[in-house]
Amino acid sequence: MGSQSVCLDSRVLHWQPSAGAQVTSQTLVDLFRSIESMNGVRTGRWQITAAQHRPFTRDQAMAIDCAKELLGVAFSEFASKHYFVLRAERMVVEADSSIQAIMEKLQVYRNRLSMVFEGFQYQLGDFQLKAGRAVLSQAENLRGIVLEVEYSPVSSIEKTRQMMQEFVDLWQEAISAQSMSGRISLLEPNFAEYALSDTYTWQHTALQYIFLFAYFLSQSQRA
Amino acid sequence: MECVVQGIIEAQHVEALDVLLQGLCEGQREAVKTHEICLKKSLETGTVASELHLLCDLSKRPQIWTVKHIGGAMRGTGAEQLPALVRNIVESKMSNNALRFFYAVGYKMDYELLRDGFAYRFQRAFPITVTVTSVCRLPKQHSIDEATPVTPNIQLVEVTAPATADNFSDVVPAISSFAEHLSPLVNLSKPGSFAGIVSTASTAAASLLSRSDRLEHRV
Numbered sequence: 001m002g003s004q005s006v007c008l009d010s011r012v013l014h015w016q017p018s019a020g021a022q023v024t025s026q027t028l029v030d031l032f033r034s035i036e037s038m039n040g041v042r043t044g045r046w047q048i049t050a051a052q053h054r055p056f057t058r059d060q061a062m063a064i065d066c067a068k069e070l071l072g073v074a075f076s077e078f079a080s081k082h083y084f085v086l087r088a089e090r091m092v093v094e095a096d097s098s099i100q101a102i103m104e105k106l107q108v109y110r111n112r113l114s115m116v117f118e119g120f121q122y123q124l125g126d127f128q129l130k131a132g133r134a135v136l137s138q139a140e141n142l143r144g145i146v147l148e149v150e151y152s153p154v155s156s157i158e159k160t161r162q163m164m165q166e167f168v169d170l171w172q173e174a175i176s177a178q179s180m181s182g183r184i185s186l187l188e189p190n191f192a193e194y195a196l197s198d199t200y201t202w203q204h205t206a207l208q209y210i211f212l213f214a215y216f217l218s219q220s221q222r223a
Numbered sequence: 224m225e226c227v228v229q230g231i232i233e234a235q236h237v238e239a240l241d242v243l244l245q246g247l248c249e250g251q252r253e254a255v256k257t258h259e260i261c262l263k264k265s266l267e268t269g270t271v272a273s274e275l276h277l278l279c280d281l282s283k284r285p286q287i288w289t290v291k292h293i294g295g296a297m298r299g300t301g302a303e304q305l306p307a308l309v310r311n312i313v314e315s316k317m318s319n320n321a322l323r324f325f326y327a328v329g330y331k332m333d334y335e336l337l338r339d340g341f342a343y344r345f346q347r348a349f350p351i352t353v354t355v356t357s358v359c360r361l362p363k364q365h366s367i368d369e370a371t372p373v374t375p376n377i378q379l380v381e382v383t384a385p386a387t388a389d390n391f392s393d394v395v396p397a398i399s400s401f402a403e404h405l406s407p408l409v410n411l412s413k414p415g416s417f418a419g420i421v422s423t424a425s426t427a428a429a430s431l432l433s434r435s436d437r438l439e440h441r442v
Contacts, residue, residue, distance in 0.1 A: 066329030
């Protein structure tokens with residue numbers, strides 16, 4: 001599919017506050033501090049946008065048989081590509097970013113809402129960490145905190161699983177030392193169900209962010 | 224956007240056209256084998272203003288899928304007087320589940336075909352692509368290996384160049400000027416303005432091929 005930006009094996013995690021605790025901007029600041037306490041070096045900013053689209057039906061009688069929900073993801077560090085996820089159909093699609101212009105012309109779906117994930121990224125040995133907030137676009141209130149751990153040396157999910165878990169455990173210890181009320185939590189999609197292989201790709205990352213997007217939306221609906 | 228002219232050539236003269244293009248394009252020849260699936264919405268009523276095509280480039284490994292949205296042609300008196308068609312076009316490469324994706328978002332296959340032939344890509348003032356292909360029908364759905372030419376004795380010649388709203392008025396003459404070089408063998412015109420085959424193509428082809436043979440013998 002043309003030139004690929006480097007894709008590291010990645011786990012997308014989120015901050016799960018303890019019962020009764022709130023997720024606030026201070027929580028995010030404390031998480032940045034926890035990374036810095038492990039000698040993580042801040043290397044820059046990052047941003048990921050996830051969007052939910054619904055069928056664009058002017059006339060109910062003309063409603064076409066199509067997926068009731070189309071989810072999209074775009075990465076600022078790999079801006080030439082765009083990803084779609086159809087959850088009911090168990091499908092992840094990778095396309096050039098021009099696919100958005102095509103979908104706009106087709107007028108089959110309209111954007112219902114978008115969520116922006118943004119924050120700082122850090123380098124820590126072979127690991128690259130992202131920590132940031134999740135907010136609905138055009139809004140300021142915090143929907144959640146996302147944490148991403150990327151590991152460079154290998155790209156087989158099974159091989160890096162233990163390595164990632166050990167790192168997350170270390171990070172959790174650093175967080176506990178700051179007496180923060182909560183823990184790092186993982187929502188791991190079943191990659192095989194979405195026909196994704198054991199070799200890690202941007203499609204794996206896209207699927208994880210979509211799962212997190214859906215999770216944060218469902219949490220705010222329950223609140 | 225893109226600018227397009229098209230024409231047809233008898234299959235017996237394709238070799239001569241290849242020789243002519245080699246000379247004009249300095250040998251940048253590529254194989255073309257494209258499975259083309261034309262999609263339409265499941266509930267399409269009235270005339271369709273735009274087209275959605277899914278193309279699978281079978282000449283490459285791994286195969287590359289591209290979706291192409293072809294918008295309406297430029298309109299107006301000025302556009303009608305242009306010797307080439309100027310139309311809006313947006314393309315995107317996609318993962319190989321592209322067809323399943325479009326079925327899921329409410330599209331179905333209208334028809335499919337195989338384009339089999341060759342292309343030359345080269346740079347003059349603008350990048351120009353010439354494709355010479357046999358358009359083949361598939362007797363059963365996706366049966367690429369059983370494809371047969373729709374018109375066994377006739378092949379399609381297309382000359383295209385990408386353009387923008389700012390430069391199409393320069394790209395069109397560039398394509399027309401290039402098309403003139405091919406006029407001994409093929410009449411190129413706007414799609415829809417059928418110009419027929421060149422009646423003197425046999426003579427031109429014979430001349431080209433004999434000149435090419437003489438050059439080869441000298442080398």
